[in-house]
Amino acid sequence: MSLISLKDVSVGYDDRQKVLDHVNLDILPNDFIGVIGPNGGGKTTLVKTILKALPYSGEVQYSPVIGSDGYRAIGYLPQVSDIDKSFPISVCEVVLSGLQARKRLFGRYSAADKAKALQLLDLCGIESIARRPIGELSGGQLQRTLLCRALISDPKVLILDEPANFVDNKFEKELYAILRQLNDRMAIIMVSHDLGTITSHVKSIVCVNRHVHRHNSNVITPEQLHNYDCPIQIVSHGTVPHTVLEEHAD
Numbered sequence: 001m002s003l004i005s006l007k008d009v010s011v012g013y014d015d016r017q018k019v020l021d022h023v024n025l026d027i028l029p030n031d032f033i034g035v036i037g038p039n040g041g042g043k044t045t046l047v048k049t050i051l052k053a054l055p056y057s058g059e060v061q062y063s064p065v066i067g068s069d070g071y072r073a074i075g076y077l078p079q080v081s082d083i084d085k086s087f088p089i090s091v092c093e094v095v096l097s098g099l100q101a102r103k104r105l106f107g108r109y110s111a112a113d114k115a116k117a118l119q120l121l122d123l124c125g126i127e128s129i130a131r132r133p134i135g136e137l138s139g140g141q142l143q144r145t146l147l148c149r150a151l152i153s154d155p156k157v158l159i160l161d162e163p164a165n166f167v168d169n170k171f172e173k174e175l176y177a178i179l180r181q182l183n184d185r186m187a188i189i190m191v192s193h194d195l196g197t198i199t200s201h202v203k204s205i206v207c208v209n210r211h212v213h214r215h216n217s218n219v220i221t222p223e224q225l226h227n228y229d230c231p232i233q234i235v236s237h238g239t240v241p242h243t244v245l246e247e248h249a250d
């Protein structure tokens, strides 16, 4: 059964062309989806629509497991550039804020909540900076902090928007190992421009370029790439095999 179901969903920011056009997509338990597409193709818009954070037409249905507002059941790691680092709050407080409804920032936390936050910070290798204000963090430290915040409510769906931006190669490897473990108990949706890397970690691929196509495999064939309206560049890392595809016209 789907955890989240998008039915005939369209989104536009103004009267110009739709950014997402008649999208149908199901998110299933234990999915590990890589969301790829050209710059401006609508990947972040798709994620925000799944979170019901944007006006849309059509239906975004949450299963009873997710609840009516998705609060707690959907963990979200936004792009680091979306975060206001001038806000006077510590790393630990940011992580704990993942237990609050999105509209509230501060609340009372139990000793167990705080222990959980420290455990997650330890998992991500940043327990030593738990008290540091977020204004003093590097991009990679902030990224890890936001990952802990997304995980503290034990979500059923974890959504990551470009999680490997800013993190170093070492933590990127650790991150994928952590995600593999988490995938045993939660669906994961990961936006990335780095097609070569994500195809070796995800189970399925969703291509977004105004339209959305889901491929239930982590291998993309040249035929499937016809769904894009632009040339594709594939970047290879280390031992990840890469394929160079011809430019296609449509």
Ligand SMILES: Nc1ncnc2c1ncn2[C@@H]1O[C@H](COP(=O)(O)OP(=O)(O)OP(=O)(O)O)[C@@H](O)[C@H]1O
Pocket: 013, 014, 019, 037, 038, 039, 040, 041, 042, 043, 044, 045, 046, 193
């Ligand atoms: N708040 C907004 N107001 C108006 N237009 C927007 C807004 N957010 C996004 N857009 C436009 O919607 C389109 C899709 O943007 P979106 O950020 O979803 O794409 P993306 O695939 O995530 O891009 P990128 O790979 O560059 O992060 C772009 O043309 C963008 O300019």
